[in-house]
Amino acid sequence: MLLCGGVRILVFLFLQGAGVLFAAGLSQLPAVVNGEYLEKVQIYEAGRHKYLSAEAVGKIYGARVYWYQVAGRVVFSWENRRLELWVGTPRVLMGEKEIRLGRPVLLRGGQAYLPLEFLLHRDFSDWAGYDSSYDFGREVLTVDRRSNLGSPRYFSYPDRLRMALELGPEVSYHPLRRARGRLEILLMGGVPSKSRQWRLEDPAVHSFGLVEQKRLSRLWISLGKEAMRWELQEKRNPRRLILDVYRRTAASAAPQTSPSVFFQKGEGKSNQKRRIAIDAGHGGRDGGAVGRRGTLEKDINLRVARDLAELLRQEDQFEVLLTRRKDATLSLLERTRKANRWDADLFISIHCNAATDSAMSGFEVYYLSEQASDPRAAAVARFENASGREDLKALEKEFKALEILSSMHLTEKINESSVWGGLLVRELQMRVDLAKRGLKQAHFYVLRGNRSPSVLVELGFLTHAADEAKLQNPRFRKKLVDGIYAGIIAYSQRRWWEQAALSSSASKK
Numbered sequence: 001m002l003l004c005g006g007v008r009i010l011v012f013l014f015l016q017g018a019g020v021l022f023a024a025g026l027s028q029l030p031a032v033v034n035g036e037y038l039e040k041v042q043i044y045e046a047g048r049h050k051y052l053s054a055e056a057v058g059k060i061y062g063a064r065v066y067w068y069q070v071a072g073r074v075v076f077s078w079e080n081r082r083l084e085l086w087v088g089t090p091r092v093l094m095g096e097k098e099i100r101l102g103r104p105v106l107l108r109g110g111q112a113y114l115p116l117e118f119l120l121h122r123d124f125s126d127w128a129g130y131d132s133s134y135d136f137g138r139e140v141l142t143v144d145r146r147s148n149l150g151s152p153r154y155f156s157y158p159d160r161l162r163m164a165l166e167l168g169p170e171v172s173y174h175p176l177r178r179a180r181g182r183l184e185i186l187l188m189g190g191v192p193s194k195s196r197q198w199r200l201e202d203p204a205v206h207s208f209g210l211v212e213q214k215r216l217s218r219l220w221i222s223l224g225k226e227a228m229r230w231e232l233q234e235k236r237n238p239r240r241l242i243l244d245v246y247r248r249t250a251a252s253a254a255p256q257t258s259p260s261v262f263f264q265k266g267e268g269k270s271n272q273k274r275r276i277a278i279d280a281g282h283g284g285r286d287g288g289a290v291g292r293r294g295t296l297e298k299d300i301n302l303r304v305a306r307d308l309a310e311l312l313r314q315e316d317q318f319e320v321l322l323t324r325r326k327d328a329t330l331s332l333l334e335r336t337r338k339a340n341r342w343d344a345d346l347f348i349s350i351h352c353n354a355a356t357d358s359a360m361s362g363f364e365v366y367y368l369s370e371q372a373s374d375p376r377a378a379a380v381a382r383f384e385n386a387s388g389r390e391d392l393k394a395l396e397k398e399f400k401a402l403e404i405l406s407s408m409h410l411t412e413k414i415n416e417s418s419v420w421g422g423l424l425v426r427e428l429q430m431r432v433d434l435a436k437r438g439l440k441q442a443h444f445y446v447l448r449g450n451r452s453p454s455v456l457v458e459l460g461f462l463t464h465a466a467d468e469a470k471l472q473n474p475r476f477r478k479k480l481v482d483g484i485y486a487g488i489i490a491y492s493q494r495r496w497w498e499q500a501a502l503s504s505s506a507s508k509k
């Protein structure tokens with residue numbers, strides 16, 4: 001938004017330059033593969049035509065590459081299928097089937113290069129089991145494996161570690177305990193987007209992994225010393241497996257700060273659902289920040305907010321309020337009022353960043369203060385505060401009039417917000433490969449009037465090429481949503497569930 005003039009000039013200069021620079025040569029291309037960003041995919045450019053190195057194709061599409069230089073032959077090999085191509089010819093063998101490329105395979109610098117159009121072609125997508133698209137405007141290649149297994153999610157609860165795995169309708173599962181300390185679940189017909197493993201710092205589960213084999217996948221779990229028993233259940237909408245591994249002893253409570261009104265609120269009502277207010281920044285006439293490639297902040301914010309709401313609704317501990325459900329204009333005050341009227345327990349406002357410096361990247365989390373933690377934080381707050389196009393003096397008046405918070409309450413709200421923000425930074429950092437810019441403070445109007453602990457998250461910079469490409473990718477956004485969700489769980493554990501457990505055990509005595 002701040003940048004419109006500057007961006008136009010840059011684009012103009014770039015096009016001018018591009019006319020001169022249209023020449024053949026080795027170059028690099030950014031790609032988002034299964035939600036992960038690859039900054040430098042080796043390509044060869046001949047005029048308008050792009051070619052990917054065989055090595056890059058193998059890496060992106062999960063195939064082994066065999067290169068027979070003398071014969072000029074390239075073979076890609078997957079678990080149960082292969083693809084053969086020859087340098088200088090348009091011939092391709094897909095198993096038994098022969099097809100022809102529009103342009104032949106090139107040899108450059110001792111390497112084979114495949115025409116990009118071939119990778120985007122339906123025949124190749126069906127064969128490899130990937131959907132590929134190239135955004136000519138943004139110049140980003142996006143590749144997603146066609147999978148019927150989601151990426152496993154894990155969340156630590158006071159008494160257990162919970163794992164959740166989304167399954168396609170055709171996948172059947174079969175749990176088996178292979179040996180002491182190891183649990184496996186066979187997923188017949190299951191195809192993950194990628195085989196991977198995760199290391200956890202949980203006393204019940206050391207690590208787990210998802211491995212693809214022929215016609216099935218395995219989810220293995222390496223149990224920790226504290227693991228006592230486990231429970232597997234299936235849930236619907238979306239269809240998913242839930243595995244709970246219970247600990248022998250409940251996780252020790254994190255050190256508590258002074259007693260807070262925010263968790264006292266639920267005392268005596270330990271079964272009470274917690275209310276999470278999710279605010280998708282901007283909307284309607286107010287687009288928010290604009291990406292270098294034209295991405296609108298309001299759209300990304302809304303997608304993330306909705307996905308987060310959907311995930312929270314899968315758990316019975318939470319109720320969810322979305323301040324806006326669609327592309328609608330909403331003032332900052334309306335957002336706050338909605339959350340207060342609904343009596344929210346926690347508030348998060350979701351945004352994307354922008355900067356004139358295109359090298360700036362990463363996520364940051366803010367909580368309220370009169371004084372910004374640094375000049376850049378102050379600039380972010382100015383930008384977000386201006387978004388509602390409200391008369392800020394009138395708004396200031398409103399706040400004074402409805403200043404429901406005593407100064408003690410306000411200090412405590414800010415303290416709680418910093419705890420909540422700190423946990424959010426930690427959990428996001430564990431799940432998302434974005435630069436961590438940390439926890440900051442500034443004077444945001446959308447946080448000011450809330451009665452509940454409130455933070456504002458800037459997911460990434462739309463003005464940064466890689467951040468913008470990632471934020472456009474649904475799989476990447478899923479990881480962001482998992483990170484925010486885990487932050488909410490972490491806060492709940494520290495402030496509500498521990499407290500509920502403590503007060504219920506105290507009342508039993």
Ligand SMILES: [Zn+2]
Nearest residue numbers: 281288351352
């Ligand atoms: Zn914003």
